[in-house]
Amino acid sequence: MLAFLLRRLASLIVTVWLATIVVFTVLQLVPGDPALLMLGVNAQPDTLAALRSQMGLDQPILTRYLDWAGGLARGDLGVSLTYARPVAELVVERLTVTLPLALLSLAISTVLALPLGLYAAARRGRGGDWAVLGFAQLGVSMPSFWIAILLILLFSLTLHWFPAGGFPGWGGGIGPALHALVLPALALAVPEAAILARVTRTAVLDTLGEDHVRTARAKGVGRTAVLLRHALPNALIPVATVLGLQISFLVAGAVVVENVFTLPGLGRLLYQAIGQRDLIVVQGVVVLLALFVVVVSALVDIACALADPRPKGVSS
Amino acid sequence: MRRQLPLSLHLGAVLTLLLVAMALLSLLWTPYPAEQVRVIARLKPPSAAHWLGTDHFGRDVLSMIMVGARNSLSVGAAAVGLGLLGGVPLGLLAAGLGRWGDEVVARLGDLVFAFPAVLTAILLTAAVGAGAINVVVALALFNAAVLARVTRGAALAAWRRPFVGAALALGRGPLSVTLVHVLPNIAGIIVVQATVLFAVAIVNEAALSYLGLGIQPPSPSWGKMLGDAQTYLFTAPLQAVFPGVAIALCVMGLTMLGDGLRDWLDPRHRSSGVM
Numbered sequence: 001m002l003a004f005l006l007r008r009l010a011s012l013i014v015t016v017w018l019a020t021i022v023v024f025t026v027l028q029l030v031p032g033d034p035a036l037l038m039l040g041v042n043a044q045p046d047t048l049a050a051l052r053s054q055m056g057l058d059q060p061i062l063t064r065y066l067d068w069a070g071g072l073a074r075g076d077l078g079v080s081l082t083y084a085r086p087v088a089e090l091v092v093e094r095l096t097v098t099l100p101l102a103l104l105s106l107a108i109s110t111v112l113a114l115p116l117g118l119y120a121a122a123r124r125g126r127g128g129d130w131a132v133l134g135f136a137q138l139g140v141s142m143p144s145f146w147i148a149i150l151l152i153l154l155f156s157l158t159l160h161w162f163p164a165g166g167f168p169g170w171g172g173g174i175g176p177a178l179h180a181l182v183l184p185a186l187a188l189a190v191p192e193a194a195i196l197a198r199v200t201r202t203a204v205l206d207t208l209g210e211d212h213v214r215t216a217r218a219k220g221v222g223r224t225a226v227l228l229r230h231a232l233p234n235a236l237i238p239v240a241t242v243l244g245l246q247i248s249f250l251v252a253g254a255v256v257v258e259n260v261f262t263l264p265g266l267g268r269l270l271y272q273a274i275g276q277r278d279l280i281v282v283q284g285v286v287v288l289l290a291l292f293v294v295v296v297s298a299l300v301d302i303a304c305a306l307a308d309p310r311p312k313g314v315s316s
Numbered sequence: 317m318r319r320q321l322p323l324s325l326h327l328g329a330v331l332t333l334l335l336v337a338m339a340l341l342s343l344l345w346t347p348y349p350a351e352q353v354r355v356i357a358r359l360k361p362p363s364a365a366h367w368l369g370t371d372h373f374g375r376d377v378l379s380m381i382m383v384g385a386r387n388s389l390s391v392g393a394a395a396v397g398l399g400l401l402g403g404v405p406l407g408l409l410a411a412g413l414g415r416w417g418d419e420v421v422a423r424l425g426d427l428v429f430a431f432p433a434v435l436t437a438i439l440l441t442a443a444v445g446a447g448a449i450n451v452v453v454a455l456a457l458f459n460a461a462v463l464a465r466v467t468r469g470a471a472l473a474a475w476r477r478p479f480v481g482a483a484l485a486l487g488r489g490p491l492s493v494t495l496v497h498v499l500p501n502i503a504g505i506i507v508v509q510a511t512v513l514f515a516v517a518i519v520n521e522a523a524l525s526y527l528g529l530g531i532q533p534p535s536p537s538w539g540k541m542l543g544d545a546q547t548y549l550f551t552a553p554l555q556a557v558f559p560g561v562a563i564a565l566c567v568m569g570l571t572m573l574g575d576g577l578r579d580w581l582d583p584r585h586r587s588s589g590v591m
Contacts (some may be wrong), residue, residue, distance in 0.1 A: 015426040020426065141568040144517045145526050145539075146560035153553055241380055252432035256523045260546070270493040271527060274442050282442040290430040297429070 002306060012298045016291055020072060023287045024065050027279055033057070038081055039276045055080070055280070068251025068283075077284030082276045089285040090269060095166055097181075098265035100260070102250055104178075104185035109192035110243070114192070114232075118237075122227055124205060132197060139194025144253045148187035148260040155183060165261040184261045188253045192246055194298045199242045203235035210234070235306055244300025325576025331569025335562075339386040346379035351534045359552040368558050372548055377555065378534035381562050385450075387537050390568065391530075392517040394452045396510050399459025404506060407462065407467025408494055411475060421464055428461035431526050433520045441529045451530045455517045459510075466509045470502035477501075485488070504581040511574035515567045538563050 030037055035051040055078075056064040071077065077087035120132035156164035162183045168176045204227070206215055213230045221229075255267030262268065266285055273281035342350075347367070354374035362369045368377040396518035410421035431439070431536035444450070474480060475498065483493050524530035525539030532542060538559040 009440070011423060012427060014423055015430060018427045019430045022431070023439065026439050026443050031444065137568060138564070140571060141515075141564040142560070143522055143563055143567075145523055146542060146563065149542060149549070149556050150560070153549055153556060154547075157549055157553075206445070248429060248432040252434035252520075252523075255434055256527060259527060270438060274438060274529075277442075279442060282439070286431075286435055286439050289432075289435055293432065294430045295428070299341070 001240050001305075005302065008298055008302055008305075012294065015294050016126065019290045019294060020069050020287060023063070023283055023290065024068060027283050028061065030279070033259065034279055038279060051081070061234040072287065077288075078280040079275075080175050080281045081277055082273070082278045082281070087281055091266065091283065091285065091288060094264060094266045096170060097263050098254055098267065099186055099189070100178075101181050101258070101263065101265060102254055105192065106186035106243075108185055108189035109196055110191065112193040113196030114200055114239075118195065118204055118227060118232060120201040121204035121208065121231070122223070129201075132201065136194040136198045139197075142191065144187050145256045145260050146190050147190050148184065151183045151187055166262070167263050179288055180261075180263070184257050184263060187257050187260070188250065191253075192250065196239060196242060200235060200239050201243075203229045203238040207231045207234040239309055240300060240307075241304050244297055244304075247296045247300075251289050251293055275292045322576045324572040325580055328569050328572030328576050331565060332573050335566050335569060336389065339389050340381050342379075342382035342386050346376075346382050348376035348379045348534050349380040350375065350383040352376070359548060359555070361552070361554065369552065371555060372544060372552075375536075377541075377558055380525070380541060381538070381559060384536045384538045384541065384559065385562065385566070387531050387535060388518050388521055391448055391452055391455070391521045392514045395455035395517040395521075396459055396490070396514045398452070398456035399463050399513060400506070402456065402460035403465075403479070405464025406464040407469075408471050408499065410464065410499060411471035411498075412469040412490055412494060414540075418468070421468060425465050428457055433458045433570040434523060437520075437524050437529055446529050447530060448531045451521050451524050455520055459513045463506065463509060464511060467502065467506060470505045471498050474498045474501045501581050508574050508578045508581065511570055511577060515570035515574070517534055518563065518566050518570070531564045580585060 026127045028036075033048075033052075035048050035055060035057060036043065039048060039051060040076060056067055059067070068078075077091070080087050080090060083090060114133050114197055116135070116180065120129045123129045151162075155162045163180050166179050170177050189284055208226075216226050216230050217223075251267050254265065255270060256261075258265040259271050260266035266289070270282065270285045270289075273279075273285065318412040352375060354370070357366075357370050357374040358372055360366055360370040360374075366376050368381065371377055371380065402517070405422075406421055410417045433454045436457060437450050440454060441447075451489070471494075480493055480497050483497050484490075520537035521530055522537070523540070525537040526543040528540070528543065530539060531537035541559040542556060545552070545559070549556055
C-alpha cells in the first residue's frame, strides 16, 4: 500500500512539473513581442519597457521559467495588467463563485443520479429502467451550455423564477447568491447526472450478481435492504472513480456555463483575459485549473485504492 | 454464426448517416446560401420560405445548420483522425516495449488529461489567436491520449493470447506480430472508442465556437448560432432550439452507434448497458 501511495505521489509531482512547463512554453508561442501584443501598438515606449521587465522578457527563457515556477510555488502568480492586482488575489475572489457552483452541481448530480441508477437497476429491463436509460441518453447528448440557455428560456424569461444571469455576491446573504447559482449548477449537473446514473445502474447490477449479495437474499433479507445495504455501498467505488474523472469535464463546463450566465467566476476571468490579452492572468488561471484537475484525480485514485479491498495493481 | 444487430446500432447508424448525408448535401445544395445576409428578413419565425426561420442577419437557419453539420463533422473527423494517428501507434508501442515505454505513455496521458480540451484550446487561443485549428489540435491531443491508453490496454491483453505466442514461436518479429495479429484483434475496441470520442469532439467544438474560440464567422457553426441566439431569446426563442437539437441528435447518433458497436462486438455487455 505504501509503495502504491509513493508511486502515485511521484507520478503526481512529475505531472504537475510537466504541466507548468507546458503552460509556460505554449505562451512563449505568442508571435512577436508579448508586451506589445498585450498593450497594443499605441503603447508608450516606457510602459512597454516596464511591462517587458515585469514579465522578465529581458531575461533568458530558463530564468523566466524558474522565476515564474518559483512564484507559483509561493502562491505568486504575477500582477494582472487589466486589473492592476495580483492574479492570486483575483483567483481567490473568483473562487467564491466557481467553487460553490462546482460543489452545488456535484451535489445536484449525485442526488439525481444515485436514486435513478439504483431504481433502474432494481427495475432492470422494465419501463422504469428504460425511462432512466432514455434520460441518460438524452442527458449525455445535450451540451451543458445549451441546457443552460434552455433553462434561462424556461425559468428566467417565461416563469421568472430565477435570474437569467449575474451574481449578487455573498455580501447580500446566502439566499440571493444561491438563488443565482441554481440554474448554472443545474445546467452543469444534468450531463454529469446522466453519466453517473448509467454508471450507478451498471455497478449495482454487477454487485447484485456477487456471492455476498446472493447470500444475503438467501438468508431472507428484503430486496430494498439488499439494494441499499449490500449492492449500493459496493457500487460506490466505480461511481466515485467516474466522479473523479468528471472533474476535468466539470472544470471545462464551468468555464463555458459561467459565461452563459455572466457569473464572475474563474471561467469568466479566464475568458475575459483572452479578450483583454492579459497573458499573465491566462497563464496563472490555466495552470491552477490544470493543477486542480491533477490533484483531484490523484486524490480520487488514492481514495478508491484505499476503499477497494482487492490487491493493488500497477497504476495505469 | 450471425448475431442479431443491436437496436442502438441501427438507430445510431441511421442518425449518423442522416447527418453525414445532410453535411454532404450542403456541399451541393442548401435552400439559400448560408452566408447570405438579408436584413429585411431578420429573426423571422419558421415559414414555408424559411423552414426553420431566419437569424439576426436574416440568414436562413436551415441552410446554416446544414453547413454547420459539415463544419462540426469536419472538425470532429480531423480531431479523431489525428488522435488515431497519434494514439494507436503510441499505445501499440507502449504495450510492445514493456515497462519503460509503458511508463512514458502513462505519464504523457496524465499530462494531457490535466488539461481539459476547452482549457488547451483557450491556452492556444491566448498564444496564437482564435480559430478552428486550435480546436482540432486541442481535441486531437486529448483523443490521442485516450486512444493510446485504450490501445495499450487492449494490446497487452492480446499479447497474452496463445495465437500471438504461437506466431512469435514460429519466428515472426514483434512488428509483424503487432500488425498481423494484435492490431486486427483490437481494432473493434479502438473503433468503438473513436466513435465515442467523435461525439465528445462535437460537443467541445460547439462549446468553443459558442465562446467565439472555435469556427470563426461568417462560416456557420452550431455553437456560434446558439451564442447569437442567446442575445435574441425574447424575440426569437426558437433560434436557441434548432442548433441545439442538431448537436444533440449528432451526439446521440454517435454515442448510440458506439454503444451498439460495442454490444455487437462484445455480447457480454449487451444486457448491462454499460457506457
